[in-house]
Amino acid sequence: MKKKLNKRLTLFYTNNFPIKSKNNSNKKYTVTIGIGGNIGNTKRIFDKLFLCLKQDKRISIIMTSPLLLNPPFGFLDQNYFLNGIIAIKTNLAPNDFLKNMQRLEKRFGRKRSFQDAPRTLDIDIIFFDNKKINTEDLIIPHKDWANRESVIIPLEEMKRINK
Numbered sequence: 001m002k003k004k005l006n007k008r009l010t011l012f013y014t015n016n017f018p019i020k021s022k023n024n025s026n027k028k029y030t031v032t033i034g035i036g037g038n039i040g041n042t043k044r045i046f047d048k049l050f051l052c053l054k055q056d057k058r059i060s061i062i063m064t065s066p067l068l069l070n071p072p073f074g075f076l077d078q079n080y081f082l083n084g085i086i087a088i089k090t091n092l093a094p095n096d097f098l099k100n101m102q103r104l105e106k107r108f109g110r111k112r113s114f115q116d117a118p119r120t121l122d123i124d125i126i127f128f129d130n131k132k133i134n135t136e137d138l139i140i141p142h143k144d145w146a147n148r149e150s151v152i153i154p155l156e157e158m159k160r161i162n163k
Contacts, residue, residue, distance in 0.1 A: 003066075009149065011157065012067040014043060016050040017084050018161050025060035027089035031097060032127040034142070034151050035084050038072065039120045042082040045108055049121065052104060053088065062087040063162065065154035073148075074116025083150035085126070085158055094128050098138050101125065126151060 001013040037045055046067065053059050065085040072078050090097060101123040109120040126142045133140040145151045 010069040025089035029129045034124040036122040038079040038081045060089040065158045078118045085154040
């Protein structure tokens, strides 16, 4: 199912996006990740990512947002992006979690060529519990998250679903 928000933005509802877990997790940290992509069959890539996260014993999926089709920013000469949010629980420390997400990006064909380039899969750590981290490798909360429709709209949809 899809819901057109305006000329530029469309929400998509699939089997895995959105979902809300019925299971409680006793893992230590609550992490919010943003996912995005605009190369290949992005919905299929997101479904495969969902399965990878679900099978990883170190991670419990709490909730996912619907997917948002939205225009690129930065480098504009590329296809629209599909974006979503996944809320998870984990016992992994922030840097270990980051390394794990980077391995998943690479597994799904992510190539880092230039900033805002087209990509198969981008995983951003938006929030990691209530931590504030600012290192060369990791900035949490994610820089500029509050100004990105690709983050704000899926987060708002998750809040609506969670009521």
